[in-house]
Amino acid sequence: MTKNTDKTTSHTENAKWFSGLFTMSIWIGGLALIGLAFATSVNAVTYISQSYSTTDKLSLGSLVSQVNNTSDAVAAADSDNVDNLLGIVISESNSLLVLSNGNKNQVQVATTGTLQVLVSDINGAITRGAQITASPISGVGMKATTNTRVIGIAQGDLTSANSKSETYTDDKNVKHTVKIGQVPVLVNVSYFFKEPDKTIIPAAIQNVANSVAGKPVSTLPILVSAAIFIITLIVVVSIIFAMINSSIISVGRNPMSQSAIYRDIIQLSALVLAILAVGLIAIYLVLTRL
Secondary structure, three states, X not given: OHHHHHHXXXXXXXXXXXXHHHHHHHXXXXXXXXXXXXXXXXXXXXXXXXXXXXXXXXXXXXXXXXXXOOOOEEEEOOOOOHHHEEEEEEOHHHEEEEEOOOXXXXXXXEOOEEEEEEEEOOOOOOOOOXXXXXXXXXXXXXXXXXXXXXXXXXXXOOOHHHEEEEEEEXXXXXXXXXXXXXXXXXXXXXXEOOOOOOOOOOHHHHHHHHHHHOOOOXXXXXXXXXXXXXXXXXXXXXXXXXXXXHHHHHHXXXXXXXXXXXXHHHHHHHHHHHHHHHHHHHHHHHHHHO
């Protein structure tokens, strides 16, 4: 009887031990899931940021550029300091890790993550996938359409629902009405290279035309300039050929007429130079004015 009682007691203790172990496993698994969910939530709304000194009044979501010759000072980003783009101003409460420099007038700047960024439609509508760069309005971004430094890629659209109309005056004292709002941007400062537009103009000729005009030139002015150049070249070559041919014939008929031939060559050379000058001026005017 004693042996049976001992066995029963042993089985009861083992059952209790396994029950406790099972209960503890459930608690540990639940806590792990809660911790994972909390960590995921934290990562979704918090970022690592660093404090920088500034003399500007910067709103949350503003683009900032690093001040030249400093390591801990920023200013509102615009078209003039776009090459120093650094990051986005965020709230200190949204920062998981804050690195402070101990100075006054600090702002928290995040350089990575998906952040709410102030943007405008100055340079075209902001849509998902658009590259965002600094605009003429301090601290506000815009769509990048040329080779420039960018803050990141828009993850949403700028619509009437998440923006409002504002007026700004450009450097020529012309007023413009634009939409300004916030869109999520995947922040990753880099350099944006615009893909060249498809055109029938070879890249080498396009580059020469842009260099001459000092600005991007469309296809039509280049085609007109090419026509002027070809016509000018045909006229000049025809005159030079006629001049050489006439000189050879004249010398063959009358060797004593060299002085007259030289005089004719000088006059025709002046005419050729004048035609070339007119052609080049016409090409320049077409590239810069048309």
